[in-house]
Amino acid sequence: MHSLDRATPVVVAVDGPAAAGKTTTCVALAERFKLGYLESGRTYRLIAFEALRRGVLTRDQENLVSLCDELLRESRDQDLLTSDRYQSADLRSPSVNVAVSDVARIEDLRKRVTQLVRLWAERQSRCIVEGRDIGTVVFPAAPIKFYLTASPEVRARRRLDQEHRGSYEDVLKDVIRRDEADMSRSVSPLVPADDAITIDTTTLTIKEVLGRMSSVCESRSVTFS
Ligand code: CDP
Numbered sequence: 001m002h003s004l005d006r007a008t009p010v011v012v013a014v015d016g017p018a019a020a021g022k023t024t025t026c027v028a029l030a031e032r033f034k035l036g037y038l039e040s041g042r043t044y045r046l047i048a049f050e051a052l053r054r055g056v057l058t059r060d061q062e063n064l065v066s067l068c069d070e071l072l073r074e075s076r077d078q079d080l081l082t083s084d085r086y087q088s089a090d091l092r093s094p095s096v097n098v099a100v101s102d103v104a105r106i107e108d109l110r111k112r113v114t115q116l117v118r119l120w121a122e123r124q125s126r127c128i129v130e131g132r133d134i135g136t137v138v139f140p141a142a143p144i145k146f147y148l149t150a151s152p153e154v155r156a157r158r159r160l161d162q163e164h165r166g167s168y169e170d171v172l173k174d175v176i177r178r179d180e181a182d183m184s185r186s187v188s189p190l191v192p193a194d195d196a197i198t199i200d201t202t203t204l205t206i207k208e209v210l211g212r213m214s215s216v217c218e219s220r221s222v223t224f225s
Contacts, residue, residue, distance in 0.1 A: 009121045012128040013135035016148035017179045019155035021201050022130040025209055029128055033217055036124035040131035043081050043113050045091040048099035058102035065108045081120055097174050101181035110188055114138050132182050135193035144220050146213060147192035150202040152176050
């Protein structure tokens with residue numbers, strides 16, 4: 001059992017590859033345990049979206065970091081993390097799916113997003129944060145860490161059912177490409193934290209996954225106020 005310091009937020013860290021069911025389960029757990037919820041990938045997507053919109057080349061790392069700084073200056077507090085100025089459909093377009101891999105491999109940009117996420121979490125007493133590096137880099141001391149995964153084929157099918165965009169073959173290709181990009185980058189690669197609980201959801205229903213995650217949260221006192 002981890003001791004929970006009340007001065008620091010209790011973070012449930014949820015990492016894993018594309019379309020492994022992180023958002024669905026995080027939203028449900030957040031509601032059940034009254035946790036603040038943050039989807040960190042949205043911020044990387046938002047920067048990629050703005051880069052495409054403003055014609056910044058995604059291989060131009062220096063200008064991408066400047067763009068990130070500009071967006072930070074334009075937003076108030078941690079608004080960049082939670083801003084509702086952007087439509088989900090825009091942030092999840094095929095071109096953003098490609099551009100975000102370039103954005104997410106830039107160390108200086110990741111440092112800025114990491115700092116924003118940490119500041120956001122300090123304002124929560126308890127929260128659940130999903131991403132790729134939450135348990136490894138952003139909150140290495142999180143008392144609860146999950147790593148959700150599933151076969152690429154099942155993840156592609158789920159993503160297609162959720163977004164109804166493109167063919168199964170194209171979605172599968174994108175999932176595999178993004179897995180490769182996220183797992184092989186030199187900065188904060190996607191890898192389960194040593195102390196993460198890995199759940200392979202390939203043959204599990206959402207309810208079963210939630211059941212497992214909830215039991216862990218209950219056993220580790222996330223329900224304490
Ligand atoms: O929803 P999905 O699983 O497709 O991806 P996402 O969470 O929206 O993240 C989009 C992309 O942002 C990922 O493929 C990663 O390249 C990047 N990302 C990251 O590098 N670190 C995070 N903590 C979150 C996302």
